[in-house]
Amino acid sequence: MSDEHGQTSKADEPQSPREKKFIALLERLAKARPFAKLRFQAPLLEQSRRLIVEPGGIEILYRLAPRLDEAGLFYGTDWDDPAALIPGLVNATLEQGSKDLVILECLSQLRLLAVANGLATHQGVSPEQARHFLTQLLALNLNRILGPPNETQRVRLGPLGEAVGKLFHFLMGHIGYGDILGHLIEEIWRILSQRPIQVAHIKAMVSQIAVSLQRGRGDFGEARLGADRLTSALFGPTQGCLDDPGLDEYRNRLAAMDFAGLQQESYGMARAMHDVGLVSDYHAVLLRWLLDNNYEQLVPNVLGVSNTGRDALQSYQDLVHRLISEAICPETAQAIYGLTMLLERGVLYAAPIAPGLWRQINLQLSSYARAIMPPSGLEPRKQLLAGVISLLGQPLGVGQGNNPTCQSARAISMWAYNDPDYLLHLIAQASRYDSILMHFEGRALDSAALPPGLAQSLPLDTDPVSMLLVPHLDRIYIEMGRLCAGRGGDPHRWINPELHGWWVGRQFIIAVDVASGNLKEYDDFLQQFYRSYNPLFNDNQPVIHPQPAGIAVTDSGGNFVGWHAVTLIRVALDQESTMRVYFYNPNNDSGQNWGYGVLVSTQGYGERFGEASLPFDQFASRLYIFHDDPVEIDTLSAIPAETIQSVKEMAMTSWAQKRIPDTA
């Protein structure tokens, strides 16, 4: 350890009284026997918290971090073995951990930085490993470095929240942009491949990359091409705006173009949008300009629609043009992608959709609904309309944001996918009357009359429709749960069909005994799941309607994290002839590591945009609830016993480890 180094710098640096105190405390921690360390850990953490927010505090803590480590600050905590730390978990600690955990995390990063820079050593962590950890950490938290200060963090942690932001800049300054940008760009592409509706934070990151590119900062290496594609998609997708001239100048240039030039622009915009999944502000300017200047015939080109979309556009031309003129502007440019996909999906051909959208266009929002739309300078009605377009075009692009409301997000997604006119009805009710009405076993539930549910405040970081609907749905969901109290068993048996719709299977199959939490008739559960959903065992019957399912989510170590709601969408063979389950996960990023090799894929295995997928066996091993309708199956092909056995083992080594009943 760098005692020698620590001593030198101690002598070199002038010490403030607070630093001297800090060192006195540190020395007492160092002296204490392991069993007595706890007593000095807490005071040191508190003093660190005070020190880190002071000017120069981070530098002092960086200098002392190796001594803190050696003195035993991390003794008895998960941070004691830095080799086992996972960069992906840091964010959760910073967002949800207590102040003590947040500062502990910060100090752990500083000591790893010291290891990476050769100022200290730590058994089991090489400088390369430490650098690799920090690089990944920074890549995963670039929004902290590039984006605006995290408001929720600031509110929750006060000055410490700001210090965390400064710490990330400090780490970045030491690790350098070079390593990070590659990771970042990879990360952006991975997220974009899921085609999320909410892209504000991605746009912010791309903007920062553009700044770095322009200033020639950072070594992009192989990521250069990816970086260029991202920045050009946002800031210069076509010949006419390659130099990012500004929106007004672009309009001037459009006015000077001939038809061929405009056609070029249209193709270019569409190509960039479909390639990346981001929509440039210039795209919105072009679309509006074409409509305003009687170039309607170029609209299919600027959207980049196939024959299906082109046909839908022509069939509902007035409606679509009206949607564009009402809802599309540079602030809502991303909704162009939603509009395109809405046309491609062909939902307009369902009779109630077009009139439903006309209602939406003219809808008068209640004052409450107006107030909850995010402040943007846009008319709330237009904001909501753009949100509706995005949602109908990208049912799987909606995420729960930073809210504990996966059930509600899943329901919104499911309706957008399967029952869009019902969704339009709910939106109209909620935005006009601040209430939605649903029924549970014949009993009417009025959301306006119910107490708040899981979400104690307004939803955060989510799309306009979710902002509007989630509080209502959340209340109804909780009320349904309340009405099931005392029934025994999992309430989702009754809630799921009533909340989502008639198509939810009337059979409810669950893998655990709710009272004990232990596995129950697990073999039968798995057998039935294969018979219900695997085409190899169910007479090759594809999934017809999206079905709610419950997942036992595990972390990258395979440890149980919590129950989570997903939607089963499809089951099909991928290009490698592996049977896969394609599903929707209301988490904002579906690409997750569930441990023991169960890596949820979001691209590359036949996923459609927004779908997550896993091989059937792996999915089965994390499943604990599903629905089905009793169906006759003619050919009962046997499910191999070893398949069931291996799935069972995957479950029992991960989430079900402590749920094995005594007499299994």
Place this chain on the structure above:
Amino acid sequence: MTEKNPDKGYVAILGWSLNAIDSIDRFDRRYVIVAPPWAEEYAKEHDIPYISWNFERIDDRSFEIAQILKDKGVDVAIPLFEETVEWAGAINSVLLGKPRLMGQAMLFRDKSLMKRRAQLGGIQVGIFAEAQDKGDVIHFLKRVNQTLLKLDGDPNDPIHLKAFDKAGCLGHWVIREPDDVERISNDEFPLLMESHLDGWEFAVEAWIKNRKIHFLNISEYVTLGYSVFVPASPELEKYRPQVTAEIEKLIEAFDIDFGFIHPEYFVTSDGKMHFGEVAFRPPGFNAFELIERAYGFNAYQATVLMFDPKTTAEELANFFPREVVDAIGHAGCFGVYPRRRVVSELIIPEETANDDYFEFHELQSPAENKVPKRSAFGTHWGLVYFFGDDPHRMRDLLKAQEDLDYYV
């Protein structure tokens, strides 16, 4: 574990204190902790030498533990808490073959006997008496105030009531009016009653070996039961010669060959020392830690050194720093009591947290919102530690804490 020296003594520590164990584990003496069964699992888990023992009542089994320790080769037992003082006396009378140690311990454990013995030894003590019931208290209050020539309607001088055998401020009441007696329940009796002296109260920590004082610290109370700091301010330290003489009287009166004592005194405006009480164990308010912070030596290790019969003269000569002059600063602490009836959160006052002298605190967040009513002085909710160069600034800072809300 620090390398243990087999030529040195083997000590038994009576009572469970992580701070004490941590300190003694780092010392070169072999040791064993004698503590109640609830500590067993923890001791095992952390390889702490341990013997399970219940200290509830001294009876014929006390000889049993003495025998167990003797068989292990233990040389001496050291008490950590008030409740283990008589156990140490009983055990040491066996281990060292000195039956009078048992009697000596009983003097330390009974405040009434203690005062009489001190008085016999020529030490100045206030007026005191034993109370069997509330009637005795009212009678004593009246007699004391009559003596002071108070007339009806004059505010009374208060009297103090203390449990015979409790440490520090536990079971300590201040009575001004006959009505105040109602706060005390009948099962608290008998109690010791003392007259009140408007003096400057302070405590002494003295390490004694071979009937000689090897280190004497004066702890200055800013407010009794709230705050203390070491070393004391020059104004109090100027009494050091008198204080030393008082301790020497105590050594004679209580026949103390070795050990550690923690007496309390008042010094009145005429410069006279008045004895309050004396304890034969480490003081409360983590004074040992304050002494370590100020002087750098470990007070638990010092105590072991005093008790160990195998300690050499050379060790004694080298262990302690010089009193007062060798202190690197003043260390103080403040015991926090919630000031409000209902609290929900622990918030360190900004002015405290930002003070250069502030070191750290050991306060817990409140588990319940309602603050239990204090009948006696009671127990504080945790300590806040300070350190700095200027004793007067320390005193003012500790005093100022009394007007701050830590729990809101």
